[in-house]
Amino acid sequence: MRALFPRLGVAVLIGLVAFAVFGPLINLVIWAFAEQWFFPNRLPSQWGFMFWERVFRPRAGAWEALGNSVGIALATVVFSMALAIPAGYALARLVLPFRHLIMLVFLLPQAFPSLPIFVNIAAMFYGLGLNGTYFGVILVHSLPGLVYAVWIATAAFAATDIAMEEAARNLGASPLRTFRDITLPQAAPGLMAASIFVFLDSIDEFTGTFFVGTPDITTLPILMFNAAMGGNYQIAAITALILLIPSVGFMLIIERFLKSDVLARIGR
Structure with missing residues (x-):
């Protein structure tokens, strides 16, 4: 048990750092491919490339x-x-x-x-x-x-x-x-x-x-x-x-x- 607590603490710390770094990036990717996303849905109800096409219109x-x-x-x-x-x-x-x-x-x-x-x-x-x-x-x-x-x-x-x-x-x-x-x-x-x-x-x-x-x-x-x-x-x-x-x-x-x-x- 004494050896488990330090390892658990390190794992939690690594998890928090990973969440702080990759959490915003994941949210960014979700928004980039979300066509419909309304409250209170936790994830978009419709995915696609519609907004990518809009961005690159002339x-x-x-x-x-x-x-x-x-x-x-x-x-x-x-x-x-x-x-x-x-x-x-x-x-x-x-x-x-x-x-x-x-x-x-x-x-x-x-x-x-x-x-x-x-x-x-x-x-x-x-x-x-x-x-x-x-x-x-x-x-x-x-x-x-x-x-x-x-x-x-x-x-x-x-x-x-x-x-x-x-x-x-x-x-x-x-x-x-x-x-x-x-x-x-x-x-x-x-x-x-x-x-x-x-x-x-x-x-x-x-x-x-x-x-x-x-x-x-x-x-x-x-x-x-x-x-x-x-x-x-x-x-x-x-x-x-x-x-x-x-x-x-x-x-x-x-x-x-x-x-x-x-x-x-x-x-x-």
């Missing part, structure tokens, strides 16, 4: 929203990594004054509630004529994306083998060629993981898009919000499942790319 706007989400996310990755690669290399290799303060600055967007930040950004962008533009949405998506990009890029460059770079320089390679052929390939797995994090953060971003992009630009999170507010729970659930697919797939890829030596250097 006039429904799902294809346009999906294209906007993917296009903005890819552009955000390019913009963020274009800034993060030189910044990460400098923070990892150069002796910079106030290095830790600079790293802390990139964390500030995550240290405060996103709502007041994006409201103020929207006010500034309105004065600059960036509201309702793709470039304005890309900029606002890059704000949280740079947190992942710079921190992971810094760790990736810090984990590269400096001896290989010195050997290339001794053999006559220029600094640019050494960076291109030696440093960048070593840091590539970490940079790829950083790009995936930025992509996932951008494709799921709602608040920034809502204040800067709407009503001119509609993404999948905006479409899901409008459907949920209108009581169209099936359409909201289908949109959420579409957003979930790249998140799960890319997280499996991240687990492969992020090595232990890179993770150990994040924040140093």
Whole structure:
């Protein structure tokens, strides 16, 4: 009996964690395929793909929203990594004054509630004529994306083998060629993981898009919000499942790319 109670406690804990993780997902799947579901029925009385067909009608706007989400996310990755690669290399290799303060600055967007930040950004962008533009949405998506990009890029460059770079320089390679052929390939797995994090953060971003992009630009999170507010729970659930697919797939890829030596250097 004494040995049974600890095992029972562990089993209950695992069950609660599994319910907390998979319970909402199961409910999401049920709503996605429910055609009729009325109180007090515990399960839908009619199942089918009727609402899937409605979501992907040309006039429904799902294809346009999906294209906007993917296009903005890819552009955000390019913009963020274009800034993060030189910044990460400098923070990892150069002796910079106030290095830790600079790293802390990139964390500030995550240290405060996103709502007041994006409201103020929207006010500034309105004065600059960036509201309702793709470039304005890309900029606002890059704000949280740079947190992942710079921190992971810094760790990736810090984990590269400096001896290989010195050997290339001794053999006559220029600094640019050494960076291109030696440093960048070593840091590539970490940079790829950083790009995936930025992509996932951008494709799921709602608040920034809502204040800067709407009503001119509609993404999948905006479409899901409008459907949920209108009581169209099936359409909201289908949109959420579409957003979930790249998140799960890319997280499996991240687990492969992020090595232990890179993770150990994040924040140093």
